[in-house]
Amino acid sequence: MSDIKxxxxxxxxxxxxxxxxxxxxxxxMEIVRSYELAPEGTIGICGGMxxxxxxxxxxxxxxxxxxxxxxEDAMLAEAFNVEDNSRLGCQLHITENMDGLEVELAPEEx
Amino acid sequence: MIKTxxxxxxxxxxxxxxxxxxxxxxxxxxxxxxxPQAGGQCSEIYPKKPIYDIPGxxxxxxxxxxxxxxxxxxxxxxxxxxxERAETIEKLxxxxxxxxxxxxxxxHAPIVAIAGGxxxxxxxxxxxxxxxxxxxxxxxxxxxxxxxxRDKRVVIAGGGDSALDWSIFLSDxxxxxxxxxxxxxxxxxxxxxxxxxxxxxxxKINLITPAEIISLEGKDRLEAVVVKKAGDTEEPVTLExxxxxxxxxxxxxxxxxxxxxxxxxxxxxxxxxxxxxxTNISGIYAIGDVNTYPxxxxxxxxxxxxxxxxxxxxxQRIFPDKKYVMKYTTVGGVTGFDGSKxxxxxxxxxxxx
Numbered sequence: 001m002s003d004i005k006x007x008x009x010x011x012x013x014x015x016x017x018x019x020x021x022x023x024x025x026x027x028x029m030e031i032v033r034s035y036e037l038a039p040e041g042t043i044g045i046c047g048g049m050x051x052x053x054x055x056x057x058x059x060x061x062x063x064x065x066x067x068x069x070x071x072e073d074a075m076l077a078e079a080f081n082v083e084d085n086s087r088l089g090c091q092l093h094i095t096e097n098m099d100g101l102e103v104e105l106a107p108e109e110x
Numbered sequence: 111m112i113k114t115x116x117x118x119x120x121x122x123x124x125x126x127x128x129x130x131x132x133x134x135x136x137x138x139x140x141x142x143x144x145x146p147q148a149g150g151q152c153s154e155i156y157p158k159k160p161i162y163d164i165p166g167x168x169x170x171x172x173x174x175x176x177x178x179x180x181x182x183x184x185x186x187x188x189x190x191x192x193x194e195r196a197e198t199i200e201k202l203x204x205x206x207x208x209x210x211x212x213x214x215x216x217x218h219a220p221i222v223a224i225a226g227g228x229x230x231x232x233x234x235x236x237x238x239x240x241x242x243x244x245x246x247x248x249x250x251x252x253x254x255x256x257x258x259x260r261d262k263r264v265v266i267a268g269g270g271d272s273a274l275d276w277s278i279f280l281s282d283x284x285x286x287x288x289x290x291x292x293x294x295x296x297x298x299x300x301x302x303x304x305x306x307x308x309x310x311x312x313x314k315i316n317l318i319t320p321a322e323i324i325s326l327e328g329k330d331r332l333e334a335v336v337v338k339k340a341g342d343t344e345e346p347v348t349l350e351x352x353x354x355x356x357x358x359x360x361x362x363x364x365x366x367x368x369x370x371x372x373x374x375x376x377x378x379x380x381x382x383x384x385x386x387x388x389t390n391i392s393g394i395y396a397i398g399d400v401n402t403y404p405x406x407x408x409x410x411x412x413x414x415x416x417x418x419x420x421x422x423x424x425x426q427r428i429f430p431d432k433k434y435v436m437k438y439t440t441v442g443g444v445t446g447f448d449g450s451k452x453x454x455x456x457x458x459x460x461x462x463x
Binding site for chain 2: 043
């Protein structure tokens with residue numbers, strides 16, 4: 001069991017520091033859901049296929065993250081509220097080098 | 111008025127399989143879906159993605175699963191109201207229901223089973239301040255009648271297949287077609303991308319990339335859009351147009367079902383999972399991804415189970431005095447409403463000399 005710490009600012013602006021397991025095959029979207037930091041039905045709508053952008057987040061820390069896949073890149077091209085530091089949480093697989101990662105959830109698309 | 115035994119709202123895998131289980135009990139079904147085709151998310155979002163956890167199918171494409179379900183329920187002749195969204199529900203004195211769609215189609219049934227998944231798919235609307243002011247006054251998210259755009263100056267935004275395909279189509283109809291996309295790359299069929307390239311070279315499509323529409327202008331009707339190219343150096347350009355068509359795909363919304371007086375929790379409908387997946391309104395059930403209960407998992411296979419138990423309960427509700435014992439299809443076969451009959455071949459018994 002190896003946990004890392006991740007700082008997540010929810011859509012209300014509240015900061016949460018959570019433990020994220022690196023050995024459970026989880027991604028950042030699933031971490032957010034497991035701690036219920038965004039209401040069910042407003043995040044991870046497509047289930048993690050990079051097809052809805054409901055898990056969009058802004059990466060605030062300088063961590064080196066894996067390159068965007070073509071799917072993620074294309075989805076972010078269609079999403080709203082996209083910034084240069086936007087990523088899809090579902091495409092960020094939790095690994096040890098993400099320890100201390102700081103992200104903020106993008107607003108919900110209405 | 112369309113009459114049926116079980117009115118199913120949502121034609122995804124759970125709703126489709128409910129038709130089969132109802133058919134075994136000789137109950138007829140009719141399905142309403144906001145999308146123009148059956149299959150729900152499986153057809154709309156990920157038809158080409160493989161699913162690995164359908165019991166008995168080591169791997170099946172979502173689109174193929176839908177085709178198989180449609181084949182499986184064919185003998186039970188389900189009715190479909192497609193491309194319409196269930197809008198209102200009314201409970202009659204005899205405890206039956208009338209469900210009316212946004213287009214006014216009325217459906218009457220003693221049982222309503224909501225298999226609405228994540229909700230009905232609605233166009234994703236870009237975040238522009240005065241967008242709603244121009245809806246139906248120059249802004250549309252769905253192209254119903256292309257003739258509306260004849261000889262008009264049209265701007266389309268988006269980078270997927272529908273943005274590409276409509277740009278191509280309207281380049282023959284409209285006076286001017288401008289396609290705006292946030293990237294230089296498009297996510298669409300290669301063929302469509304090449305066609306747009308060709309039309310751009312021929313001067314028939316005005317392509318602006320990477321760029322975004324940042325505001326809309328006009329009095330009563332849309333008169334212009336302001337386009338900002340990526341990079342801070344360039345000033346936004348005002349483009350005089352008659353029509354703006356943002357094509358950013360669809361996203362699911364629970365929609366009007368949320369106002370039916372059903373108990374909602376976490377954007378899902380609370381049901382009784384100890385018995386039959388009935389909601390707080392007797393006669394209305396919720397099955398599949400749209401419902402919630404302790405331990406709920408949003409899996410197709412769980413939806414199939416819920417659909418099966420729902421049908422048993424619906425049968426008891428429609429025929430409170432009838433005794434019924436579940437029969438295996440290997441024993442009873444499948445007798446369709448179309449007169450077809452499928453059954454296990456009889457074992458040949460032959461004496462051994």
